[in-house]
Amino acid sequence: MIDWIAYAWLIPVFPFLAFVLIGLLPKRTLGWEDGGGYAVAGAAGALVLSMLVIWDVLNGQTLTHDAPRSTWLIIGDFRIEFGIWVDQLTAVMLVVISVVGTLVVIYSGGYMHEEGVGRRRYYAEIMLFISVMYGLVIADNYLQMFIFWELVGLCSYLLIGFWYEKPSAASAAKRAFIVTRVGDIMLMAGLIILFKYVGTLDFAVLFGQGAGSIVSRGEIPQDMLTLATALIFGGAIGKSAQFPLHEWLPDAMEGPTTVSALIHAATMVKAGVYLTARTYPLLVQTPESLLFVAIIGGVTALIAATCALAANDIKRVLAYSTVSQLGYMILALGAGGYLVIHAHEAGGYAAAMFHLMNHGFFKALLFLCAGSVIHSVGTNDMRSMGGLRGKMPITSITMLIGSVAIAGIPPLSGFWSKDEVLAAVYEGGEFDPVFFALWAMGVATAFLTAFYMFRMWFMTFAGAPRSEVHAHESPKIMTVPLMILAGLALVSGFALFVGEGFMGFIERSIEDLPVTPLHESLTDIAVRIFTDPLTYVSLVLAVAGILLAYRVYYLPGFDRSVFAVGVRGKLQRALENRWYISQFYDDFAVKVWYGFALVADWFDIYVIDGIVNGFAYLGANMGATIRKAQSGNVQRYASLIILGIVVLLVFILYVLPWGGW
Amino acid sequence: MIPLEYWLILSSLMFVIGAYGVMTRKNAIVVLMCIEIMLNAANINLVAFSSYYSTLHPAFGTDVSGQVFALFSIAIAAAEVAVGLAILLSVYRRYQTIDVDKINILRW
Amino acid sequence: MFEGVPIISIIILLPLIGAIMSFSLGRHDKYAKWVALGFSTAALVLSLLVVVAFMVEPNTGSEGYHEGNGFFDFQFYEEYSWIESLGIRYIVGLDGLSIALFVLTTLLSTISILFSWDTKLRPKEYFGLMLVLEVGVLGVFTTLDYFVFYVFWEIVLIPMYFLIGVWGGPNKDYAAIKFFIYTHIASLALLIAIMAMYFEAGANSFGMEDIWRAGQSEFARTFQIAVFAAAFFGFGVKLPMVPFHTWLPDAHVEAPTAGSVLLAGLLLKMGGYGIIRVAMPTLPEGAEALQLVMAAIAIASILYGALVCLAQRDLKKMVAFSSISHMGFVLLGYATFTQVGVAAGVFQMFAHGLVTAVLFMMCGVVQHHCGTRIIQDLGGLSKKMPAASTMMTIGFLASLGLPGLVSFAAEFMVLASMFDTWALWLFLPIISVAITAAYYLWALQRSMFGPLTTKIDTSHVHDMNWYESVPVGLLLALIALFGVFPLVVFQYIDPAVRIVLDLFGGG
């Protein structure tokens, strides 16, 4: 029996090899789809190995502080080593990355077919992304993680800007990178604080591993730890597109839809959630940071959901939905921390990770469906779609499954995880009443989610066609991944009830905190879910959302012009303008900084260099004035000699004694 | 015996007169003469100091080096005048004048 | 490997011989590039062998090893008397502080010569001057006698003056003379500092080690402060530090590409090297007294340089200002007086040398192929020159500190040490990380991406020539290599930096 988990470091190597091969091989040896074959092989290799590793983890093996390590840097007394870290949390991420990654690469074979020469670049970049994403989740210290963290950002940048000749794509790519970099700076600062006080960024040391927390060991003052954790979460705000840095994600929809599905829905944007979850051992020592996390999550969930209401671009709807769902996860993590502190239970944490996994599947599914639609229709704008149900049966059904899942209708996956999230938040209210408010926001979000998802579905697939397009069903290579993902969206929720149950599985990754294991049997969980009245509150609201969308966007006779006048009109415009947050960045942040830059440039040219040139001018031109004294008249020379003598005499006889030399 | 101061006042006056002449007179010959006056002012000084040496420096006895110096300087002045006049001659050939104000193509 | 062979002198002499040969080619000036490439490559190969022979864990008894006894320990040490009456000796040697820069010099020189392969204007002078420049920089990085150090320091100015003045852009006269005089003034401040140290030490020797040893007891605190200020000014202008930086953008904008590469890649490093080799170890109390000044200037350079970059229209000028910002990190690392900071500062010099060379070469490529570097006039070049665009992207990413590429380790460690020393002031320099990303990506977006520009005639624009892509590709490979394995370089730097800090008394 091979100990597969020890080979976890090989997972990123497969896609990386594919990246190198696609990037460097001569064009004629690339074969199918200009490198698509290598890409599929790379992704599949990683998938297989991931599954083997996950199997080991399911069997109770982990690879944490005793993993093999190699030295990256030695400075003075500091030794920075890199290694791998595989525990239950990693396993969840591996599942999402490997499955979605492989399916997206296969799907790309159809979706990117028309790209021609650009495909090579596309596959290379996708492979690089998958590789570094694996690297991110198996890192065993923050620095290593940060390196991959930045690299996934890079891949995101490159892939958003894949169609670089479109100005909007180039601009969106740049924005995405810069905005996430603002978050990265906070993360970097947080890591630096930890590094200063603890002297290492290894998870094994930072998380104590039985040696007590780093605060209790007196290595870091409480206020600094709070600052550090808040800053680390700042990284998550950027990467996971949380308020107020969330606007880059909708813009990032300029990239190919496959990229949106993989990077901006299923994997990279989850890195922030993963980071926050990974930092749990530190976060639970800083309740202030946890509250901050929860509030950001709740606010993001609601705001993004409202923005999705008025979006007409099918991908933007999904993007806002992604932001909103990420907010859920963050909210659950914030609330879960309170549960860990006060009740020693991991409910919120587990719920967040459960939602992360489910969301990875159904959101990837939704994006790929949207891609299928766009591929067929040739536009993103839902206002020119409609009535595609008949022409694209597989796409419409799989998308319906995705929508139902995200709306939270049992027994699809979204229901289970969303319910767990809301339950955890509500439970947090016991320890801080703010969580009740956040719970209310979460429930409202659930209602809005159901509404806008079905608004989207109805606008796309139902009714009569609104434009002259010859839509057709996508080829098999695209629909098969859709069907697989749809299947996963249908069943992944039942992970709650398989084996030891998802909750029991994931909470082992933080059992040192300490957390009291859930002594619920799997049936108890089901019973608890279905006997809790709160479950029905969100369920009823979700159904209400669907029905409202049905009324407004499907049944004829609803006059949507009421949205255009009065207070509702203002609200509508605010929503269409995404609460003016984007404008704020463009008008304020960009212009102010650019203004600073112009002022600095002016200062540089006219003041600093002006002084330099002024001196130079003096040096170069003073002589032209002085030399006029040289009149050519010899008697003036003699006079000047006498004058010089007189001045010297006066100086020596009168000035010198008086000056006190 | 005439006090030393008288000689010094004389030489100083000659020196100042000579210097004034160098600065103001336009004719180069006169300028040359003024320079000679200045040199002779110094000669008077040298001879006078030599003559009054024993009163000035009672510890040293007498000294004639001042008078020797004056002889040297007279000879040198003569040589200088000779060269100077030759130069003025060649200037006059080129400029048709020896007005020092007009000799100023070299400047700045 | 080199027992009994004066290998460093040989490496310094090789380009000099090449230069003389190149100058004296007469009408056969088309061979100048081959001569230059041959000699610089020979120097490069030998310097790589030196790296191989360099002992990270020195065997103290071996030949050519010079034990500093508190001062730096040198290998490949050579010592000859030069001007005995003033105690001036020609001493060369390498240690961890210099070896990386030493190899960087031979490497960038060779690469710049290759990059200038199609120089048509007065080639024998051009390549000869490049080699003279190499000699000067090599001398600065190896010599251990202040007088000789200063001689090499000044020699560097002359070829650079000519390179800008003859082969430069439209405003070359102004830029060349400004570069020459501005940096010369700074050198003179350094000269006065050197004189002062020599006399105050009273050791009748210009040897760095002798003066340091005498200075241990002879240099009073006020003396150290005054002399450190002078030396710091001398080195800082070269670095360059705000507000004494304005020679740099002009020089870069006008210089030929290879000149810019060497200017930014090597000449700026001379300033950084001088501070760590000369100013800080020899005048520790002065450095301590002026620590905050150093830090303030460093932070000002970092932020100001980055901010000004945002406003630039000329691609090359932007890269020039970015050098100011990045060299600020070097100074900031030094100013922390911590092992991490100083070592990272030294590494940042090395990293910046590689990265900035790529950037300037790419600016040269754009200029060469498109005839302009004005960002607003470019656009969509990716379509026409995919390889160039890829390389430029990687270069920019390396420069903005992307992990996995060489600058990251340095910048991260500098910032870490900054927090260690000044706690939350960290947030000032760290802002630049975002600004840097902003200006690079903005420039990339406007020059390489978007629709193909119509402001210039792009019909004849083609991708990079071999002599352009080979050097850049090689550098990019090194950037990635040292980004992934920074330890390769750090292992040399670290022990030497430890000595610097020991000189600070317990540092």
Add this chain to the structure above:
Amino acid sequence: MAVWNYLDGFFPQLLLIAFALVMPAIDYVVKDKRVLAWASLVPLLVLAALFTEWLFIGGWEPPASDIALLEVSMFSGLFVLVFVFVGIVVVLGSPEFIKADKNQGEYYALILLAITGMTVVAEAADLIALFVGLEIAGISSFALSGFRKTEKRSAEAATKYFIVGGFSSALTLFAISLIYGVAGTTQIVGIEPVLAGYVSGTEPIDAGPVLVLATVLLMAGFGFKIAMVPFHMWAPDVYEGAPTPISGLLAAASKKMGFAAFFKVFLIGLILTKTDWDIAVGALAIITMTVGNLIAVSQTNMKRLLAYSSIAQAGYVLIALPVATQYAVAGGMFHILTHAFMKSGAFMVVAAMGAVAVGEKLDDFKGLNRRSPFLALSMTLFLLSLAGIPPLAGFASKFVLFSSSVYASFEPGQGWLIWLAIAGVLNSALSLYYYARVIKYMYMEKGTGDSVKIPPMMAVAVGFAVLMVVGIGLFPDPFVSACRDAAEAFSGLAPGWR
């Protein structure tokens, strides 16, 4: 042989005078006027060989002087060597330059006589000898600068030089007479003991304003020779108007003679009242270098530019006076030595260009690199050396010179001396501006005209100067040692001098 016993100390002068006297005769006899140059080289080369052996190798020693007018020491020996070397360069550069002129015998005779006067000043131990030497050199060079009688500018230069020179001689002589009156001696080394009251039976003399007047008049008189601001006004006009080799002689040798006098009288004779004059001379040094450099920037005539550059260089050497240490004197001597080569070399380049009818305007230097790479490279080396760029001679000497003021500023109460060094280095940077401009003209601008062939003797002259400039730069050790020996000998002249 009793006479010879008195005269053997004069043997260098006698040698020079003897050759000077036969020059007109040779001129009368030979057709090829280059023979004159060869002939006048003979005494110069002999002296150069002998003094080089004495100062740098050891072996030959000059006969000591039995009379009190002269002292023969390494200090004076080094100056003699400088004058002789400059003489060699000037003589080598002359034949082509003056080949169209009449009376060439007198020309060389006057050069030899001028050098004779300079050597007298260098060796003078008595104010009488000093003055006589100054006048011999002065009168010869008045005549030399007006040698081209057919040229307006040459005549004008001679007139101006003569008037200002005569005026300055008068000032000098008057000052000397006052010193004689106050101190009762014309022996330079004798002045200080009298003033200080060291001589038995005397009290310290407080000469007050009289001595100050004498000091200031001497500053003016010597300042005229070295072209110290504000006594410098004649220099640019004369350098421009005089035949170019003579400009070289004036800048490279005559100026150095002024320094020899300055050093002797101020640092030995008037050292007691140093506090009276040191700040004044320091200030004048700074003013001199600054004014010289500033005006040089705006010049368009190469000779005039070099003239102003000479003024500035004089300012640097003046630093040695207020610093007044043995090391400073060595530095000053060293800079005098190197400046002699760089400046005479630069003037020879200009002379060569004049000889081949290229011109001496700055514009004529455009594209010189194409027309004569040798001249362009030589000029570049001279100019860079003047600017103090290592590893050329000018850097080495400036280094020693400036460092002497840095060193002296460590003494208590002498802190202000550091400003001399700072002013010096700032001025070096300023001077780089116009030197670099010339280099730019030669290498970076396009010129007109074909390539030119440089006469071989001129090439030798320039080449010799280049050799020295580069050689001293690369191997300054023997020269530094010689200057140190000279300075030691110098301080040995005055007991109690530090």
